[in-house]
Amino acid sequence: MAHELQPGLRDQLNQSGGGGQFLLEDITTEQIARRRGIYEPLTESVRDIIDATIRTEVEEADVAKARALVDEATALLRGKQIDGAYGIRYTSRGESMPWGNPVIGIRNPTAPPLFVERDETGRYWSDFTLGAAYEGPSAHVHGGVLALMLDHVLGEAASFDGTPSVTGTFEVRYLRTTPLGPLHIEAKTERREANKKYVNGHISDANGVTVEASGVFIIPRWAR
Template structure:
């Protein structure tokens, strides 16, 4: 017979999961709104009407707002979920969002960029490629047990990154030197995974405990 957990901790976990589900649903709908906004050819009258409606909806998000350095309760920082991440966050209207899977020697991310991420017509903005790789390469450090901050990121753009195409982002730690972590990454497409669109080499540094506490005061609550 299955016995469900009871007590304050079980209730707190249920509330947290309920909050995550609500944030995820709102993020999904907002991404749809952003994509529709940058693709629409609606009349000025329609756009003004929609803008009024969006303002009204924004006004419903009342209550306490988290501070700049505050870590959301729904996050698992630094090694887990970042629900508002502009790269992986299910709750972010900016994110693709990237879905990450561990591999034998690193991580693989999968996402599809939309028109909201456009640089050259039909292709992703180069800054989006850098952001995707920076995120995955940083997470590769975490997966290897060495959370670090980006020191340098050398990008090489081989081919334009197509929009509305499933992309694969690969990242793996290639070496260490004291607190320095060396990471490589690449972006390809699912249809042609052997053809690199963008590649990168990065150097990350694992901050010492004093520096980490200064940078991330929210960690002190743990």
């Protein structure tokens, strides 16, 4: 499923401030689904080998064989590729495909990925699971990874009203260490003052909140 662009943002796509920020890729909804069907399983397989690469204890010969297979696969994939990074692609219907994103990107193997939901009150949330690739302290999530997830979801929550915004400042308060495994994240814009939006959020495990975050998001001049 493609990601819906904010209505207000859609109109700004080709204007000066957003120049170069968005790539128009005017394909049909069916083509989007077809591409997702091709590339998402590959991404999941690469996520799996990331985990296996960290945890493997096999000997030199098998590691060398595995590496040769990976290099062969990479050569195949590089047979035709885009220049540079993926970008934020969208269709003229306003569907966006942030597929390269390191938090929600369905084509980015480093993303868990998070599937962020929202309700009509402006609450944004996701249930997700973090494994070996996100470890800081033994068996716990790296504090910076929690900051990465919070930065992203607070940013989505800041766009609840359709006005685009960029992160101004962002603060994280660590209450206790967060175990690897199933987690919950949520965020909501608490208030808007002129061109600033104040957004709060947190991450929790089964025993409650482990990290809180607050962000000030700024509506860029071109969108005011």
